[in-house]
Amino acid sequence: MAFWIASSPHSHIKNKTSALMRLVMYATVPGILAQWYFFGWGNIIHILLAMTTAIAAEFIVLSLRKHQIKDQVLDGSALLTAVLIGVSLPALAPWWISVIGAVFAIVVVKQLYGGLGHNPFNPAMAAYVMLLISFPVQMTLWQPPTSLMQIQLSFGDTLATIFTGFTSEGYSVEQLRTHIDGFTMATPLDTLKTNLTVGLTVIESMNSPVIGDNFGIGWEWVNAGFLLGGLFLIVKKAIDWTTPASFLASLFICSLIAFLISPDSSASTMFHWFNGACMLGAFFILTDPVSGATSTKGRIIIGLLAGLLVYLIRKFGGYPDAVAFSVLLCNMAAPLIDQYTRPRTYGHQSGDKS
């Protein structure tokens, strides 16, 4: 009688890629719901647009590459990329922003490098950075929370704004973004950055209407939603807890040090945690198994590095938020970090070169 001899691992969780991708997409739902509640329909429309484009782009490229179209189009990775792009775009950006972003993410960042599992950069964030650098005006059309807008947008109005630039009553995006007192509203991070450059303190900036009672109307709940979804993913063991934990710890420590040194010019730790793309980046972007580091030690280093970079760019850089940039920089560093954090194999001395 012959035994079938195979090397470890001997038991597998027979999950397919599509099941994991679906799980991650479900986990984005709380965050998207919060976005819908506070910022209206814009992001959902962008997500749908990006999904359609991503599937079409994936289909075209895969048929050009003569791959198995059915399995790979439906494995959900393109859809997840599209969801992440749609979530991170400004709600009132024109329609071609999400179309160009999805095409770039799928065709250039993912498929040209060899498809799923071969891309050195996170496709969604690479597309976001490409859009931000190429179309700075459209990519900063952040919509203020609906409770502060003097013109309420229905679904049809949002759709019309995204496709034509005007609502059905003829209001332009700039008018929509104007506060009842006549100034254009920005995101909390943007407001803080502008206020600090004109000489206001952080305490004074916190009185701004977009910031509200806590850290930013809407933004705190969107981040809380993504935090919830992320915790769900950790419980389901879809992602490892080390990357988000080290990222959040790093951001916390950096902002705490700055806050203790000069509280007038540095925002509080929780302001940094619950603003911008912080939680989305921590749980959904940095944990990308393809473009991140693979060993546990490497993941901790990536998280620490990303937190430091986010803080440095938010505080000293030209852009108000920095998750996309720091994710790309960490993606570049990941192979090197992997090289130096190889775990010891059983039976070998650590540091044994042979």
Next chain:
Amino acid sequence: MKLNPEYKDLAWQGLWKNNPGLVQLLGLCPLLAVTSTVTNALGLGLATLFVLVCSNATVSLIRHWVPKEIRIPIFVLIIAAFVTCVQLLMNAFTYDLYKSLGIFLPLIVTNCAIIGRAEAYASKNPLKQASFDGLMMGIGFMLVLLTLGVVREVLGQGTIFDGANLLLGEWATVLRIEVFQFDSQFLLAVLPPGAFIAMGFLIALKNYIDTKVAERQPNVEQQSIERVRVNFDAQ
């Protein structure tokens, strides 16, 4: 007129098979930095073409008297002399273009495509072939510059030949073609990363055409002499 097969081969090598931009990937720095508009690309392409022809001719003329050990410094000196001529000429006659090309005009000295041709071809071949090789390589390089310039200018600004009057004189303003109107520039195409991406697509296109052509070629039956192989080692 019957073309000498040697010249034909030189032209084929310079324009397509061994194109300095697409195949040798030499001189990428100016290639990527200044091709944001067609005018810039054409200006730099013409300057490089001129320098390449002149330096190839000169190197070929003096090839018997150049000591092998110090040939590279001599080649660089020759190239630098011609680049200085071009730079002063452009400063005098096309001042605006000279300003928009900036540092990349004097940097033609360090363009590996030029010193590569001087070293690899001109220093071993007679004057006529060497100059012709310089001309073909220069045209090949200029065509790549122009293609990149067209792609990036159309994507970035929606125009072709914007500012051609800077290079060609006042009459050239009519060359400006507005392909389509943008509300906003596509900045990626104007910035250097866009040049890298466009360059990658160009190289992919060239390789694609090459494989298609190779597939079209009828398979030439290799005439081989059948021999009985006796292999004692094999069991």
